[in-house]
Amino acid sequence: MSNIYQPDLMTITKVIQEAPGIKTFHLKFQDEEVANNFSFETGQFGEYSAFGAGESTFCIASSPTRPEHIECCFRETGKVTTALANLTEGDTIGFRGPYGNTFPLDDWKGKNLIFIGGGIALPPLRSVIWNCLDLREQDGRFGHISIVYGARSVQDLVYKREIEEWNQMENVTMVKTVDPGGETDDWDGHVGFVPHVLENDFKPDPENTVAIVCGPPIMIKFAFEALERLGFKQEQMVTTMENRMKCGLGKCGRCNIGSVYVCIDGPVFTATQLAALPNDF
Ligand SMILES: Cc1cc2nc3c(=O)[nH]c(=O)nc-3n(C[C@H](O)[C@H](O)[C@H](O)COP(=O)(O)OP(=O)(O)OC[C@H]3O[C@@H](n4cnc5c(N)ncnc54)[C@H](O)[C@@H]3O)c2cc1C
Ligand code: FES
Structure with missing residues (x-):
């Protein structure tokens, strides 16, 4: 049985410095079969890993209508995002996903x-x-x-x-x-x-x-x-919503608000749905 926490390997094909402390990565799967079978819808996110540092949750910032590569754009805030920001074109990162619901x-x-x-x-x-x-x-x-x-x-x-x-x-x-x-x-x-x-x-x-x-x-x-x-x-x-996440898969209980799991039921919510949550903002 395959391990649901095992990331696929992706190569950073382009790095763009968007603003101070904020970078965009263009990413391509290294395994051709994984690349061919991958699809996502807008609104979904992934777990991006810097080996030896851990995983971070970012949305998929590119559009499914432009499937040549996927993009993420992240701010350097701590351990994992700093490790990712130190990588450059040609380096390898891990990716799990896509996870979560989609814009309707x-x-x-x-x-x-x-x-x-x-x-x-x-x-x-x-x-x-x-x-x-x-x-x-x-x-x-x-x-x-x-x-x-x-x-x-x-x-x-x-x-x-x-x-x-x-x-x-x-x-x-x-x-x-x-x-x-x-x-x-x-x-x-x-x-x-x-x-x-x-x-x-x-x-x-x-x-x-x-x-x-x-x-x-x-x-x-x-x-x-x-x-x-x-x-x-x-x-x-x-x-x-960007609640802190760990697994992205509804397993760890890190992201839930009452009975709602942001990683599975979200991250996309209408204001009507948010108003019904126990501790909305
Ligand atoms: C669904 C989803 C989509 C996201 N999309 C993006 C994205 O596209 N681009 C992007 O830059 N970030 C995004 N984030 C936030 C991102 O996951 C965190 O900033 C990142 O994981 C921090 O990792 P770190 O190890 O570098 O920081 P850590 O060392 O874990 O923490 C550094 C600091 O950042 C704070 N922090 C960490 N995670 C969050 C969070 N989720 N919300 C608020 N504060 C946080 C910590 O409290 C701490 O103060 C998203 C989060 C979620 C849940
Ligand atoms: S992130 Fe683990 S249950 Fe949502």
């Missing part, structure tokens, strides 16, 4: 979508943004797409090149912001916290629209409150 793209057919993110929370959104943009290009299944993204400062914004690409796209509204004091002389975006800019500058229409929010818990809380004041109902608001 079928439920969003015909709707306008607003993606709202803060800081290092753009990677999960970036996967679903490209997935929705690619599907809309193929069959027009979504309406208008808006992206509201902010970070502490201009240098902390991740995927800067893609923010500019989205900014140029037809039928996409790109709203970028940095926290007060984080702007530079040539900054051409907003200055203000993401929920504030969302409510007071962007003011999205809730009609036939779904809002997908990712960020630190405090940003999610304030963004949900701002959306409610704008007329969004809880069932129109979706987020992903």
Whole structure:
């Protein structure tokens, strides 16, 4: 019987320094059969290992519509992420996954979508943004797409090149912001916290629209409150949670909130589902 904790080996084929302390890896499976059998859906995550240091949980930051490789984007915060950050192109890491549920793209057919993110929370959104943009290009299944993204400062914004690409796209509204004091002389975006800019500058229409929010818990809380004041109902608001995880498989009990296992029942939840949890934020 195969060991469910045994990672597959992946080669780092490209490293991008996104921002201070934040890197993107492009990854390819070393075993051709594993590569051919691998598939995932947007919203899912993996356990990425640096040998001798341990495993870390990151979302899969690339879109399933672009299967040449998978990508992760991570911030150096501690033991494993520092060990990963010290690796370079050509090095090997371990990967287990994909795990978790997915963004409900079928439920969003015909709707306008607003993606709202803060800081290092753009990677999960970036996967679903490209997935929705690619599907809309193929069959027009979504309406208008808006992206509201902010970070502490201009240098902390991740995927800067893609923010500019989205900014140029037809039928996409790109709203970028940095926290007060984080702007530079040539900054051409907003200055203000993401929920504030969302409510007071962007003011999205809730009609036939779904809002997908990712960020630190405090940003999610304030963004949900701002959306409610704008007329969004809880069932129109979706987020992903980043509870501490170990196994990713519903075995270790590390990630649960009451009877809900974030690694299996999530990480994607609607605001309605979160409100029903025993200790929501
Ligand atoms: C479903 C999911 C998806 C995630 N996706 C990403 C991603 O795409 N990119 C990314 O950079 N990070 C992501 N994270 C967070 C990431 O897993 C942790 O930052 C990472 O595992 C820290 O590992 P470490 O060994 O370097 O840090 P440790 O040495 O274990 O801890 C360093 C510090 O980080 C804090 N920390 C560790 N894990 C978390 C966490 N889950 N939430 C908040 N604080 C934490 C610790 O409390 C400690 O203060 C995700 C987490 C989950 C559960
Ligand atoms: S991470 Fe082990 S049960 Fe969820």
